[in-house]
Each structure stands twice: as C-alpha cells, then as structure tokens.
Amino acid sequence: MPDRPAARKLFIRTYGCQMNVYDSERMAEALGGQGYVLTDAPEGADLVLLNTCHIREKASEKLYSDLGRLKPLKAANPDLRIGVAGCVAQAEGEEIIARMPLVDLVVGPQSYHRLPEMERQVRAGARVVDTEFPAEDKFEVLKDRPKAARGPTAFLTVQEGCDKFCAFCVVPYTRGAEASRPADRILSEARGLVEAGVREITLLGQNVNAWHGAMSGDRQGFAALIAALARIDGLERIRYTTSHPGDMDDALIAAHGAEAKLMPYLHLPVQSGSDRILKAMNRKHTAEAYLRIVERLRAARPDILLSSDFIVAFPGESEADFEATLDLIRAVGFGSAFSFKYSPRPGTPAAEKAELPPEVADDRLQRLQALMTAQQRDAQQAMVGRETTVLFEKPGRLAGQMVGKSEHMHAVHVAGPDNLRGQIRKVRIVEAGPNSLAGTVAD
Numbered sequence: 001m002p003d004r005p006a007a008r009k010l011f012i013r014t015y016g017c018q019m020n021v022y023d024s025e026r027m028a029e030a031l032g033g034q035g036y037v038l039t040d041a042p043e044g045a046d047l048v049l050l051n052t053c054h055i056r057e058k059a060s061e062k063l064y065s066d067l068g069r070l071k072p073l074k075a076a077n078p079d080l081r082i083g084v085a086g087c088v089a090q091a092e093g094e095e096i097i098a099r100m101p102l103v104d105l106v107v108g109p110q111s112y113h114r115l116p117e118m119e120r121q122v123r124a125g126a127r128v129v130d131t132e133f134p135a136e137d138k139f140e141v142l143k144d145r146p147k148a149a150r151g152p153t154a155f156l157t158v159q160e161g162c163d164k165f166c167a168f169c170v171v172p173y174t175r176g177a178e179a180s181r182p183a184d185r186i187l188s189e190a191r192g193l194v195e196a197g198v199r200e201i202t203l204l205g206q207n208v209n210a211w212h213g214a215m216s217g218d219r220q221g222f223a224a225l226i227a228a229l230a231r232i233d234g235l236e237r238i239r240y241t242t243s244h245p246g247d248m249d250d251a252l253i254a255a256h257g258a259e260a261k262l263m264p265y266l267h268l269p270v271q272s273g274s275d276r277i278l279k280a281m282n283r284k285h286t287a288e289a290y291l292r293i294v295e296r297l298r299a300a301r302p303d304i305l306l307s308s309d310f311i312v313a314f315p316g317e318s319e320a321d322f323e324a325t326l327d328l329i330r331a332v333g334f335g336s337a338f339s340f341k342y343s344p345r346p347g348t349p350a351a352e353k354a355e356l357p358p359e360v361a362d363d364r365l366q367r368l369q370a371l372m373t374a375q376q377r378d379a380q381q382a383m384v385g386r387e388t389t390v391l392f393e394k395p396g397r398l399a400g401q402m403v404g405k406s407e408h409m410h411a412v413h414v415a416g417p418d419n420l421r422g423q424i425r426k427v428r429i430v431e432a433g434p435n436s437l438a439g440t441v442a443d
C-alpha cells in the first residue's frame with residue numbers, strides 16, 4: 001500500500017476581534033480537506049495565515065512587522081506559503097502584494113470559502129488576491145462544522161457587516177453591508193456544537209443584535225433567535241457580542257429578564273458620553289438614550305454587568321465633552337471597558353478632520369482608564385462572599401488550578417481536578433484580584 005502523505009502543517013495567527021477567532025477556525029476546517037492540520041508555531045509550517053484586523057492603526061502596522069519576521073522562515077523553506085486574511089487583506093490587498101513579495105495569498109473575509117482553490121493555486125506557484133464581496137453566502141459554502149470533540153465554549157457567527165457607518169470606523173468598508181445568516185443554519189450549527197460538547201455559545205456579529213430572519217414563516221428579530229437557541233437541550237449559556245444601542249429593542253431587553261440561559265453580561269459600546277461627539281461620530285443615539293437602555297436592562301435583569309468601548313480624543317472633543325464621558329461612566333458603573341485613542345482610518349469621514357494633539361489623547365486615555373480600573377475593581381470586589389456559577393474551561397497557571405467564566409464573565413479560578421472542565425458548578429468567591437476572582441467549589 002502506498003504511504004499516506006504526511007499531513008501538511010497550517011499555522012494561523014489571529015489578530016483583533018472574536019469574529020476573527022471564529023473565522024480562523026473555519027479557515028482551518030476549510031483547509032482540513034486539503035490535508036492540513038493546525039500547528040502552534042510558524043516554524044515548520046507549510047502554510048502560514050495571518051488573520052488581520054484593521055480597526056486601529058497599530059493593528060495594520062503589526063501585520064507588516066510580523067510579515068517581516070517571517071522572512072527568514074521563507075528563506076529557509078521556499079515551499080512555505082504565506083497568506084494574509086481578514087480586514088487588512090480586504091482594505092489593502094493590492095498594497096500588501098506590492099509591498100511584501102513574500103506574501104503568496106491575500107483573502108478578504110467574504111471569500112474564505114474559496115481558500116481551498118486558492119491554496120491549490122499558490123501551491124502551484126501563483127500569487128492570488130481575492131477581496132471580492134461575492135454574491136454567494138460563504139457560510140452556505142463552508143459546511144457545518146464537523147462534530148469533533150471540542151472545548152465547552154464556542155463562538156458562532158450569526159450576522160456580519162455593518163450599515164451604521166460610525167464616522168471613525170472601517171468595518172462597513174471591510175466587512176460590508178449587514179447580512180444575517182438564516183435561522184435554520186444557525187440552529188443546526190448550534191446543535192452540532194452542543195453534540196460536540198459545547199455548553200456555552202457566544203453569538204457573534206459586528207452588529208449582532210441587528211440580526212433578523214425568517215422563523216416559522218415570520219420575520220423575526222434577535223430575541224426570537226435567542227429564544228429558539230435557548231430551547232436546545234444541553235446548551236446552558238448564551239452570550240452575544242457586539243451590540244449597537246440602536247438595536248436594543250424591547251423584545252431583546254425583555255429577553256434578559258426572561259431567558260435564564262442568557263447570561264447577565266452585556267458588551268454595549270457607547271463610545272462617548274457627549275451628545276455633540278456622539279453626533280459627530282454618527283452614532284445615532286444620545287447619552288441619555290443609552291442611559292435609558294441601561295436602566296431598562298437593569299429593570300429586566302438587576303444584576304446585569306455592562307461593558308463598553310470608548311474612544312477618546314475624537315476630532316473636536318473638548319475637555320467638557322471628555323468629562324461628559326467620565327460622567328456617563330460614573331452614572332452607569334461598568335464592570336469592564338475597552339478604551340482607545342482615536343486613530344484616523346483611511347476612507348472614513350472622521351479621517352478628514354483635524355486630530356487633537358497626542359498629549360491630549362494620552363492624558364484623556366489615562367484618566368478614563370484610571371476611572372475604569374477603579375470601577376472594575378469595585379465590580380470584582382463586590383463578588384467576594386457571593387456564590388456564582390462557573391463553567392470551567394481549562395487548567396489555570398498554577399498546578400491543580402482550574403479556570404472558567406462566571407455568569408458575569410469574570411475569570412474565576414479554583415483548586416480542583418482536571419475533570420471540572422466542561423462542568424458548570426456553584427462557586428463561592430473568596431478573593432478578588434485585578435483581573436480574576438478566586439473561589440471554592442460550593443456544590
């Protein structure tokens with residue numbers, strides 16, 4: 001019998017958001033049919049894919065420096081093929097090919113189902129670029145995931161793209177117009193994940209709560225999709241990210257009170273607390289409207305923990321505007337937040353406007369982060385002495401430790417055996433660190 005050829009090794013580096021994490025998994029599955037298995041270092045790989053992020057400037061700079069670091073590997077192994085995927089690929093495909101001779105393949109996020117064919121072409125020595133927005137739905141072409149055993153948590157993309165056009169943001173250009181996956185495909189993928197051992201699913205979309213689709217013949221919104229997912233036996237926890245305040249409709253707010261499987265944690269970016277800046281950002285909501293949504297969410301689910309994204313030093317932001325953001329943070333009391341200095345992105349309307357001096361941006365970022373650090377510490381501290389449930393995911397850094405996530409997304413570690421993995425257990429929190437909680441299993 002002829003020997004089976006050795007598996008080819010695929011290394012994928014993922015930058016940026018959770019949707020890229022999901023896409024990287026799907027790319028690995030798509031290439032699995034070509035005999036590729038994943039490896040955890042670029043050294044020795046036959047194909048390296050960098051799945052990039054374009055959201056802020058530093059992200060694309062990082063791509064070019066990481067590509068530079070792959071040069072010696074390509075010199076040592078001329079058969080190595082290097083590909084760039086993700087949003088930088090979408091936005092700067094031709095530039096990457098022109099600037100980086102070592103890149104063989106550039107593929108935008110809407111073309112991943114074409115990867116097997118593109119891989120054959122680059123193996124044969126071609127350089128290929130595909131940054132089209134094809135008419136076919138890539139999810140229809142990328143088959144449902146195989147039911148290989150997997151960890152207890154998974155991402156599931158339900159919606160892609162964005163029609164909101166916030167003035168600072170490249171997403172509407174790199175990920176295209178809002179598009180929802182059909183409910184039956186989402187539900188069948190979710191069932192497959194649960195059969196493979198998944199107990200918590202995070203629904204993903206650039207504007208996930210804008211999801212809509214036909215269910216039982218009617219056009220339904222995101223809350224109905226959550227309700228349908230909640231009926232899957234064995235699926236214990238549902239989360240979703242990222243949401244726009246404009247799509248937090250009544251049904252979705254009510255779902256936070258009604259669906260026990262919907263976890264009491266919500267990432268709901270507000271970006272700024274100043275109405276003037278929100279308008280300039282084209283966010284289409286006021287600070288007051290955001291506060292009202294928070295109030296209603298808390299009425300539905302009193303213990304819900306909120307997180308947000310903030311941009312400081314958006315063009316035209318005055319000290320008073322910035323203080324309005326700090327006021328909003330104080331008013332809401334977030335559990336955590338991500339904050340960024342405004343970074344002009346080519347092709348976006350805000351990039352035409354004058355930037356604030358870098359020292360102003362640095363100072364505001366520091367002040368905002370100091371306030372957030374204090375709020376996060378308070379939120380973590382408030383957990384001490386309380387019982388929560390934790391879904392254990394993996395061993396901790398110390399021997400004999402297991403870590404998982406609380407309902408409120410806190411990382412929690414306990415002393416316990418490996419077989420806690422995949423279990424949801426009651427945990428009494430005994431100590432709060434800056435980024436994680438320590439507890440003891442209490443059931």
Ligand code: 5AD
Binds near residue numbers: 055056170271342
């Ligand atoms: N500059 C700084 N931050 C940005 N974000 C998006 N675009 C920019 C930009 N041009 C932030 C927003 C968004 C998060 C994913 O990244 O806060 O919610």
Ligand code: SF4
Binds near residue numbers: 170244
């Ligand atoms: Fe970007 Fe705004 Fe769309 Fe979010 S809602 S992806 S920030 S344009």
